[in-house]
Amino acid sequence: MAAKRILISGIVQGVGFRPFIYKLAKKYELGGWVKNLGDAGVEIVIEGKGADIKNFIDSIEAESPPNAEVESLSVEDSGGEFKGFKIIKSGGYGSTGVIPADNAICESCLKEIFEQGNRRHHYPFTSCTDCGSRFSTTKKLPYDRQNTSFSRFPMCKKCSHEYDDPADRRFHHQGNVCPECGPRYTSNIKDAADVIIKNGVIAIKGLTGIHIACRTTDDDVLKRLRKGLRRPGQPFAIMAQDIEAVEGFADVSKKEREMLVSPQRPIVILNKSGDYWLSEFIAPGLHNVGVMLPYAGIHHLIFENIDEPLVMTSANFPGEPMFISNKAVENLRDIADIFLLHDLGIQRCDDSIIRFISAPVFLRRSRGFVPKPIDLPFTSEKVVLAAGAELNTTACLIKKDRAYLTQYIGNTSKFKTLGYLKESIGNLLKITDTNYEKVDVVACDLHPNFNTTRLAEEISGKYNTEIVSVQHHYAHLASLLAEYDQKEIICISVDGVGYGTDGKAWGGEILLGDYKGFKRSGHLKQQRMPGGDLTAVYPLRMLAGILYDSCSSEDLYDFLLNFKDKFKHKEKEIEIIVQQLEKNINVAGTTSCGRVLDAISALLGICYERTYEGEPAIKLESKAYYGKPKFEFPIVIKDNILDTTKIIERAAELELKKEKVEDIAASAQSAIAEGLAEIAVRIAKKNNIGIIGLSGGVGYNETIVNVIKKKVEENNLEFLTHSKIPCGDGGISFGQGVVGANS
Numbered sequence: 008m009a010a011k012r013i014l015i016s017g018i019v020q021g022v023g024f025r026p027f028i029y030k031l032a033k034k035y036e037l038g039g040w041v042k043n044l045g046d047a048g049v050e051i052v053i054e055g056k057g058a059d060i061k062n063f064i065d066s067i068e069a070e071s072p073p074n075a076e077v078e079s080l081s082v083e084d085s086g087g088e089f090k091g092f093k094i095i096k097s098g099g100y101g102s103t104g105v106i107p108a109d110n111a112i113c114e115s116c117l118k119e120i121f122e123q124g125n126r127r128h129h130y131p132f133t134s135c136t137d138c139g140s141r142f143s144t145t146k147k148l149p150y151d152r153q154n155t156s157f158s159r160f161p162m163c164k165k166c167s168h169e170y171d172d173p174a175d176r177r178f179h180h181q182g183n184v185c186p187e188c189g190p191r192y193t194s195n196i197k198d199a200a201d202v203i204i205k206n207g208v209i210a211i212k213g214l215t216g217i218h219i220a221c222r223t224t225d226d227d228v229l230k231r232l233r234k235g236l237r238r239p240g241q242p243f244a245i246m247a248q249d250i251e252a253v254e255g256f257a258d259v260s261k262k263e264r265e266m267l268v269s270p271q272r273p274i275v276i277l278n279k280s281g282d283y284w285l286s287e288f289i290a291p292g293l294h295n296v297g298v299m300l301p302y303a304g305i306h307h308l309i310f311e312n313i314d315e316p317l318v319m320t321s322a323n324f325p326g327e328p329m330f331i332s333n334k335a336v337e338n339l340r341d342i343a344d345i346f347l348l349h350d351l352g353i354q355r356c357d358d359s360i361i362r363f364i365s366a367p368v369f370l371r372r373s374r375g376f377v378p379k380p381i382d383l384p385f386t387s388e389k390v391v392l393a394a395g396a397e398l399n400t401t402a403c404l405i406k407k408d409r410a411y412l413t414q415y416i417g418n419t420s421k422f423k424t425l426g427y428l429k430e431s432i433g434n435l436l437k438i439t440d441t442n443y444e445k446v447d448v449v450a451c452d453l454h455p456n457f458n459t460t461r462l463a464e465e466i467s468g469k470y471n472t473e474i475v476s477v478q479h480h481y482a483h484l485a486s487l488l489a490e491y492d493q494k495e496i497i498c499i500s501v502d503g504v505g506y507g508t509d510g511k512a513w514g515g516e517i518l519l520g521d522y523k524g525f526k527r528s529g530h531l532k533q534q535r536m537p538g539g540d541l542t543a544v545y546p547l548r549m550l551a552g553i554l555y556d557s558c559s560s561e562d563l564y565d566f567l568l569n570f571k572d573k574f575k576h577k578e579k580e581i582e583i584i585v586q587q588l589e590k591n592i593n594v595a596g597t598t599s600c601g602r603v604l605d606a607i608s609a610l611l612g613i614c615y616e617r618t619y620e621g622e623p624a625i626k627l628e629s630k631a632y633y634g635k636p637k638f639e640f641p642i643v644i645k646d647n648i649l650d651t652t653k654i655i656e657r658a659a660e661l662e663l664k665k666e667k668v669e670d671i672a673a674s675a676q677s678a679i680a681e682g683l684a685e686i687a688v689r690i691a692k693k694n695n696i697g698i699i700g701l702s703g704g705v706g707y708n709e710t711i712v713n714v715i716k717k718k719v720e721e722n723n724l725e726f727l728t729h730s731k732i733p734c735g736d737g738g739i740s741f742g743q744g745v746v747g748a749n750s
Contacts, residue, residue, distance in 0.1 A: 010039075011060055012085035013051040015067070017078030018379065020150035021107045023136025024049060024075050025094050026178035031066055033173070035059040038089030043097040043149040054089050073137060074110055074270065076379075094179060097149040106145050106438050108375050109215060109356065110270040111302035113138035115176065120304055121311070126165065131196070131304035132189050132351070136180045138270070140214040142378055142414075143354045144182065147437050152181040156352035163188035190351035193333075196305070200312035202345045208232060210322055210336075210343035213303045215356040215374050216329040217322040219343060220246075222315065229288035229318070235342035237325055241619035242290035244274050244297040244358065246319035248310040253298055256283045256316070263363055271375030272302035273359035278632075289318065292614070294629040297360060302375075305347065321357055325619070326418035328427040331355045354434065355427070356414045364709045365716075369733040372401070373415040378438060380409040381731050381741065384492035385748070389447035392432070392466070393743035394459040395419070396452050396479060396505075396736040398620060402432045403740035404439055405748050410489075410741055411439055412732065419458045429462065443470050450475045450747035452482075452739070454506035475747045479505025480516045481525045482742030483702035488522060489745040490731050493698060495521040497528070497691045499683050499715060502703035502735065503543065503601035503621070512536070514599025514703075517647065517687050519694060522749035529647030529686040531603065536595045537587040545616055546605035546623045547573060548584060553606055553655045555588045563588075566659075573615040600679065600705050603651045607658055607675050611668045621704065628708050631676050634669025636710075640678035642685065649682035673710065680711040684718035691724055700727040706734035 015024075020043050028041045028051060037055035044050055053060055068077050112120075116135055119127045127133045134140070144156040152158055162170060166185050169177040177183045184190065199209045206228045208221045219236070221228050223245055233239055247253045250264060257277035259267070266275050274297040279290075290296045299319070301307050309317075321329040322339055330338060333348045356377065360370040369376075383405070391405040400416040413431040417424045436442055443466060451463035453476045460476070467474040477485070480500035487498055500516045507513035508527075515531030535552035536542040542549040547570055554563055567574075567581045574580040587594055601624055608614045608623035613630050617623055640657045643650040654675055661671045687699045699719045705711055706728055719726040732738035 008054060009057045009060055010052065010054040010085040010087055011064075012083050013053070013064065014048060014081045015051070015077055015079070016048040018074070018076040018105050018107050019049045020148070021141040021145070021181065022074040023072045023176070023178070023180070026136060026173060027070075027072050027075070028067070029092060029094055029173050029178070031063055031070070032092040035063045037063055038092055039087075040089070040093045040095045042095045043151065052085050052087065052089075053092075054087060074107060097151050105380055106148065106150060106378055107141040108271070108377055108379055109140050109143050110138050110375065111272040112304050112307070116304070117307060120307065126187075127185055129196075129308060130186045130189070131192065131308055132184055133304050134180070134182050135176045136178070137176065139182055140353070143215045143356050143374075144351070145438065148440065150181060155181055157182050157184060157189075160184055160189050190349050192305070193348045194345055196308045196347065197312055199345050199347050200309050203309075203313060203317065207344040208342060209345050209347060210339050211305060211309070211347045212331070212333070212349055212353075213305055214351075214353055216331050216353070217335055218319050219322050219339070220309070220317045220319050223285040223289055223318055224315070226286050226288050229286055232318070232342065233288070236320070236323075239618045240291055240622060242293055242297060243318045243320045244299060245285070245289065245316050246299050246301060246306060247316040248314065249300065252316055253277070253300075256280055256285050257296060257298060260363065262367070266361055266363075266367060267298070267300050271359065272300055273361045273375055274299045276360065276362035276370070285316065292626045292629060294632040299358060326421040327423045328417060329355055329357055362707060364707075364712050366730055368707065368729060369731075369737070370707060370735070371399070371415045371737060372412065372733055377414045378411055378435065380411045381490070383408045383410055383489055383745070387748035389748055390441060390445050391448045391450060391744045391747040392446045393450040393740040393747060394452075394463045395428075395740035395743070397454070397457045397459060399733070399736040400424075400428060400459060401737050401740050402428060402435065403744040404435055404441065405744040406439060406441065410744055411435060412741060415737060425458045425462070428459070443472075446470065446472055448473045448475055448747040448750065450477055450743035452476070452506065452743070453478045453508070473750075475743075475750045477743045477746045478508055478525070479739065480513055480518060480703065481520060482739045482746065484518050484520045484525060484700070484742070485522065485745040486732060486738050486742035487700040487702055487727055487729065488520075489741070490729060491700075491727050495519070495696060496698045496700050496727070497687050497694075497696055498700045498702055499687050500703045501600040501683065501701070501705035504597055504599045512595060512597035512599060514597060514601055515603070515649070515651075515683070516598065517683065517690060519690060519696070522745065528690045530598045530649075531600055531683075532648055532650050532652060533596045533598050534602070534651065535588060536597050536602070537584050537593070539593055539595045542602060543605070543617060546602075546609035547615060549602045550606040550609050550655070551584050552588065552594070553603070553652055554659070556652050557656055560585050560589055570609075570615070600683075603655070603679065604676070604705070606655060607672065610655065610658055611662060611672055613668070613672070624705075624708070627672050628676070628710065630669055631672035631710055634667060634671070634673035636673040636677040637670050638666070638674040640674055642678055642682045644682060644686060647686050647690065649679075649686060651679070654678050654682075676708065676710045677714050680714035681718060684715040687715075688719065688722045688724065692722070698725045698727060702729060702734055702738070704735035
């Protein structure tokens, strides 16, 4: 007889792994025990015949539960004699494990919910070892019931029997509950569905936050919702009852279908089909719409009573975190007609968002994916905490060869959202067996006035931790380096704005860099921003700043008069803007690609005021979707600087000729992409570098991505963009952490 000790790390807690090991040991007639470790790993000691032990070990990876991920498995000799095999109390050891992400309810649990006579009939909190909440209801490791939100719900006799039965799929399921012993909703689900049918609005507390739901076909209820949530134009997400319903209003590719029905159940951005029949107030001015399928029992129970897609949007006000507390009733009383609330404690985790641009790209990496780590191509000698940027923020923790990102946080210029960031960092440290005293480096953005920078300075001062400031666009480059295990790349880093090393607003950059630093090798022409940040909200101001280079003040004033009704103060405001430009008063400079796209959007009459992040450029892309890049645009490059004034002038010329707006939009976008790619290719060839990457928020524009990709590959160079983290600022913390680890 032989005995072995096996240590396994990875996603092996909360996924039915110990019950799986128990059954496997019984199958091969082995003695011993299995237990969870405090780091989310698993320890096994087995005794038996050598051949049986070998078969047991071989079967661990080959047959492990669907949601488990074995990342490392080590075996050493052990001793002991055992009668039978047991699951024993968890221990505290190591620092390499991972809590699983939340998964959609499985088919077996759904069957129980809708089975007449089943003791879980119509019970929305039904789950098992294969599905349900994990991250959103786990407080700390190890993953045992006392460390979850379910600890305040003692199991009844029937649930305890399931928990103790090795043959049951709820064997050692820490979230095992039923109507007799588990959490409950405060209102009747059918009553809530009836409110929706009568064109009302409901608030639903799920397992990751509170959502607002209503019909997708009633313009009046959608207008009411927009007013109440202070979102005049931001697209709402749709939840459809099944994939067939989605295909009734959107085009769905095979890969998009697979993502929609995956256990992660993210929101997937889909193009509206020719048969689109839902209200235009869901995604006004856009050619696409965000869609997800039901992922919690409560969603399926609502759709039992409603046979049409629903708006399913997070319950929050602009820039603030999604509500999760039952006290949210006070904030949402004027919006929702009925509240479906429950008494289970949950952790906030917004829906993930994915768009397919050849391959899946994260717009938001959150529910279903967090806190799964990202493997690094190096082992860090330091523990690094990165605070992120300001908008679409996440934080990142780097330990050894792994990076752990928080769920989506949002706009940290808002006090409540900054508090949420601090809370999420605290939770991330807790579930990775870390604390602030163990952090060696704290990384942040170069911008001195970001709240995330101040937070990093606060942490550094309190714990005497080294602080590393990372330039925004270099963080984008570094994130690509680590994601694809590259030593050096050219990166087209394009977005709204980021604080440059010269103190100016960058955003259209071509950088050459490695883990130790970067060179700004090319960029878009620096343009004027009359009113500074006001240009981001009112893109006609940006248009004025760009055109000031190419015409007299009088001609600019006359040109802007064509848009006088779009300025809040009409002619007077135009006059002030021109004077600002003449006297260079409150006029900042920027190389931002996003601001140029905004200016084109305003020029073509697509969007004159931004009501949500990226709106002018997003609507420009949607307009271009219906056009063709049929017009020639001047691509003027000098000293690796693309002259965007020439592109704007050409667009204005075509607009004055009353050419089709859709074609102008498509042509202008393509010209910018062509120019950026041309500069990057020149720099790559000059420096003998074979890879060009694309990062930043503009990387969500399908046309720009595809034009750059085509140009790069035509020159026999490799093109890279993100697949594991968001292109935009949701991936900045990852890049900051990578730089901090190599500092």
